[in-house]
Amino acid sequence: MWQITDDDVESIAIGAGILGTGGGGNPYLGQLRLRTMLKQGYSASIMSLDDLPDDALVTEVGGMGAPTVGVEKLPQGEEERWAIEALENYTGKTIDAIICAEIGGGNSIAPLVASALTGKPAIDADAMGRAFPEMQMSTHFINGVPCTPAAMVDEKGNQIIFSHMVDAFALERMSRHLCITMGCRSMLALPVMTGEQAKRTAVPRTLSLAKRVGDAVRKARAEKQPTAEAVLSVTGGHRIFTGKLIDVQRRTIGGFARGELFAEGFDLDNKFKLRIAFQNENLVAWRLDTQGNAEVLACVPDLICVLDSESGEPITTEQLRYGLRVTVVAIPCSDMLRTPQALAVVGPAAFGYPEVAFIPLPKTPGQGLE
Amino acid sequence: MWQITDDDVESIAIGAGILGTGGGGNPYLGQLRLRTMLKQGYSASIMSLDDLPDDALVTEVGGMGAPTVGVEKLPQGEEERWAIEALENYTGKTIDAIICAEIGGGNSIAPLVASALTGKPAIDADAMGRAFPEMQMSTHFINGVPCTPAAMVDEKGNQIIFSHMVDAFALERMSRHLCITMGCRSMLALPVMTGEQAKRTAVPRTLSLAKRVGDAVRKARAEKQPTAEAVLSVTGGHRIFTGKLIDVQRRTIGGFARGELFAEGFDLDNKFKLRIAFQNENLVAWRLDTQGNAEVLACVPDLICVLDSESGEPITTEQLRYGLRVTVVAIPCSDMLRTPQALAVVGPAAFGYPEVAFIPLPKTPGQGLE
Numbered sequence: 001m002w003q004i005t006d007d008d009v010e011s012i013a014i015g016a017g018i019l020g021t022g023g024g025g026n027p028y029l030g031q032l033r034l035r036t037m038l039k040q041g042y043s044a045s046i047m048s049l050d051d052l053p054d055d056a057l058v059t060e061v062g063g064m065g066a067p068t069v070g071v072e073k074l075p076q077g078e079e080e081r082w083a084i085e086a087l088e089n090y091t092g093k094t095i096d097a098i099i100c101a102e103i104g105g106g107n108s109i110a111p112l113v114a115s116a117l118t119g120k121p122a123i124d125a126d127a128m129g130r131a132f133p134e135m136q137m138s139t140h141f142i143n144g145v146p147c148t149p150a151a152m153v154d155e156k157g158n159q160i161i162f163s164h165m166v167d168a169f170a171l172e173r174m175s176r177h178l179c180i181t182m183g184c185r186s187m188l189a190l191p192v193m194t195g196e197q198a199k200r201t202a203v204p205r206t207l208s209l210a211k212r213v214g215d216a217v218r219k220a221r222a223e224k225q226p227t228a229e230a231v232l233s234v235t236g237g238h239r240i241f242t243g244k245l246i247d248v249q250r251r252t253i254g255g256f257a258r259g260e261l262f263a264e265g266f267d268l269d270n271k272f273k274l275r276i277a278f279q280n281e282n283l284v285a286w287r288l289d290t291q292g293n294a295e296v297l298a299c300v301p302d303l304i305c306v307l308d309s310e311s312g313e314p315i316t317t318e319q320l321r322y323g324l325r326v327t328v329v330a331i332p333c334s335d336m337l338r339t340p341q342a343l344a345v346v347g348p349a350a351f352g353y354p355e356v357a358f359i360p361l362p363k364t365p366g367q368g369l370e
Numbered sequence: 371m372w373q374i375t376d377d378d379v380e381s382i383a384i385g386a387g388i389l390g391t392g393g394g395g396n397p398y399l400g401q402l403r404l405r406t407m408l409k410q411g412y413s414a415s416i417m418s419l420d421d422l423p424d425d426a427l428v429t430e431v432g433g434m435g436a437p438t439v440g441v442e443k444l445p446q447g448e449e450e451r452w453a454i455e456a457l458e459n460y461t462g463k464t465i466d467a468i469i470c471a472e473i474g475g476g477n478s479i480a481p482l483v484a485s486a487l488t489g490k491p492a493i494d495a496d497a498m499g500r501a502f503p504e505m506q507m508s509t510h511f512i513n514g515v516p517c518t519p520a521a522m523v524d525e526k527g528n529q530i531i532f533s534h535m536v537d538a539f540a541l542e543r544m545s546r547h548l549c550i551t552m553g554c555r556s557m558l559a560l561p562v563m564t565g566e567q568a569k570r571t572a573v574p575r576t577l578s579l580a581k582r583v584g585d586a587v588r589k590a591r592a593e594k595q596p597t598a599e600a601v602l603s604v605t606g607g608h609r610i611f612t613g614k615l616i617d618v619q620r621r622t623i624g625g626f627a628r629g630e631l632f633a634e635g636f637d638l639d640n641k642f643k644l645r646i647a648f649q650n651e652n653l654v655a656w657r658l659d660t661q662g663n664a665e666v667l668a669c670v671p672d673l674i675c676v677l678d679s680e681s682g683e684p685i686t687t688e689q690l691r692y693g694l695r696v697t698v699v700a701i702p703c704s705d706m707l708r709t710p711q712a713l714a715v716v717g718p719a720a721f722g723y724p725e726v727a728f729i730p731l732p733k734t735p736g737q738g739l740e
Contacts, residue, residue: 160530162528
């Protein structure tokens with residue numbers, strides 16, 4: 001068990017921004033909120049997944065919504081607690097611990113806020129080992145944990161229980177529509193699973209990985225060293241591109257930010273363009289040669305992260321714009337996302353790219369996502 | 371207590387079609403289903419509102435959806451029972467009786483199907499004394515009964531509990547969006563109220579009124595008498611127009627059938643046109659003279675019913691078409707809808723006609739809606 005400090009929060013937010021692969025919502029607001037709570041005397045704790053008893057009851061806590069709305073429409077402040085209490089009231093049981101739905105972006109902070117509000121520990125693990133745009137893309141549900149009961153609340157006090165859903169795709173569809181009705185900002189707690197289920201199906205040690213990534217970036221910044229190298233050293237990732245953004249095409253469709261970016265390389269001896277397709281998160285990166293041939297450099301479920309070449313800050317898909325100097329790194333995803341069952345839900349075909357074959361990025365033993 | 375017969379179902383369906391004022395969904399399918407169930411040995415019973423104990427627990431059961439979808443996408447058959455059981459499971463209490471959400475259209479039959487499926491009696495009352503398009507337009511909610519908990523199910527087995535809503539408008543907005551996601555057909559059971567609350571806030575004796583209207587229409591048909599007169603004699607209504615439909619403008623917006631009809635009178639000495647605006651149900655009827663001046667003949671919450679002049683059959687708003695010979699009758703609404711609190715929710719301004727003043731149609735003591 002580990003008590004979160006102000007310093008931890010800053011590092012986790014940086015690391016989660018990078019693991020968010022362009023999406024997951026901006027962790028900035030959540031970070032401010034949690035740091036304020038810590039100053040006010042709240043405390044949040046992180047428990048190792050291994051220490052979770054098999055019969056403990058665990059729930060994921062996370063926000064659903066449009067990041068563009070989330071930075072303008074602020075929360076009431078107790079939504080995480082309301083969602084957990086709604087589940088406890090519905091089941092008549094006490095939740096023992098909180099787990100992260102996705103380590104990428106703002107949802108890395110939600111379980112820590114929930115821990116501070118409820119006194120329950122947050123577990124050092126998540127259900128994606130990155131960020132993904134849809135709810136069925138969870139290692140819990142991919143591995144057979146039922147997605148209900150689920151509680152959903154908004155800042156006005158509206159409270160809904162999904163008591164039974166035929167599958168996680170139905171939950172995604174229905175909660176997404178409700179979320180739009182709630183004004184594109186909502187908080188969910190789901191499902192009620194046992195410690196045994198969580199240990200069997202979660203991606204382990206991702207909160208501490210986010211912290212280590214953030215620590216490395218901060219150390220590199222302080223020492224005026226290249227931040228991208230720091231990210232690669234902790235995550236076991238690969239640099240796939242350095243250059244300048246030359247075009248961004250973006251549409252908001254069905255509550256998602258979808259689009260493509262094009263970038264031009266700086267390497268004059270080996271001139272090529274980069275194309276990345278995204279749906280909130282970056283999905284596929286292609287190398288385009290001067291003849292117009294495309295070669296896949298990386299694709300989901302592996303992580304494609306666009307970093308500002310100067311600051312090392314992750315650039316989320318809504319921040320992409322012409323002229324940015326970027327370093328693109330690709331990070332091998334968790335092994336939990338490389339099973340055939342997982343690839344059916346989070347592989348390139350599930351995102352509309354059936355022609356792209358997933359070729360796993362090589363991993364460095366002992367580094368990065370497990 | 372009264373056991374429903376095949377003959378009762380036929381009359382209730384006709385009466386409810388007329389009290390549906392153009393909307394409420396077509397009762398034809400529900401009628402077929404209930405009559406088949408009665409033949410299979412199921413039985414449904416109707417209990418007087420007066421006989422309901424103060425401490426009994428009562429819930430409304432009714433469908434939400436687009437009538438145009440409802441005639442093509444058939445139910446699984448047990449949705450009414452699933453919705454009631456979801457409420458019972460959520461509250462841990464047994465529901466004693468079922469009440470009609472709206473006596474108009476298909477939702478007049480849903481509580482009788484629910485009674486047959488669960489063995490619980492249906493109450494001879496409803497929450498509108500007609501049909502209305504939105505959930506907040508209920509005499510229960512207008513008079514302070516909370517609209518939650520509410521259970522919503524679809525034919526696939528998805529099940530949602532609205533455990534708390536800030537008001538019935540929020541429930542309408544959120545359940546409408548969910549209903550669209552469910553494919554525009556869903557079933558709800560809501561709220562859990564006491565017998566005392568139901569007796570204080572329901573429109574009484576509307577199932578038996580629907581039956582009496584249907585009986586009168588069937589008798590007139592058998593005797594080759596004018597059916598419109600039969601409707602007027604039971605409901606205390608007024609004939610406001612006889613003529614031919616000359617134009618229908620219709621759009622499907624936000625899950626509703628909205629539009630206007632225009633009709634031309636047959637009375638050559640007193641030639642005028644009729645205009646009716648509708649949102650699923652008929653809202654306002656205007657008399658248009660040859661100079662183009664408009665005079666309101668009737669408006670919500672009073673009932674405006676368009677009947678086929680030949681058969682006396684009610685014509686629902688999705689069936690309106692050029693050339694139909696129609697008799698339009700206006701029926702005084704329940705006194706429960708004429709209070710200032712009710713008019714704020716179901717008066718012409720609530721439907722977007724702030725310029726129309728509600729002038730109550732005169733009532734005949736002892737006739738029609740109470």
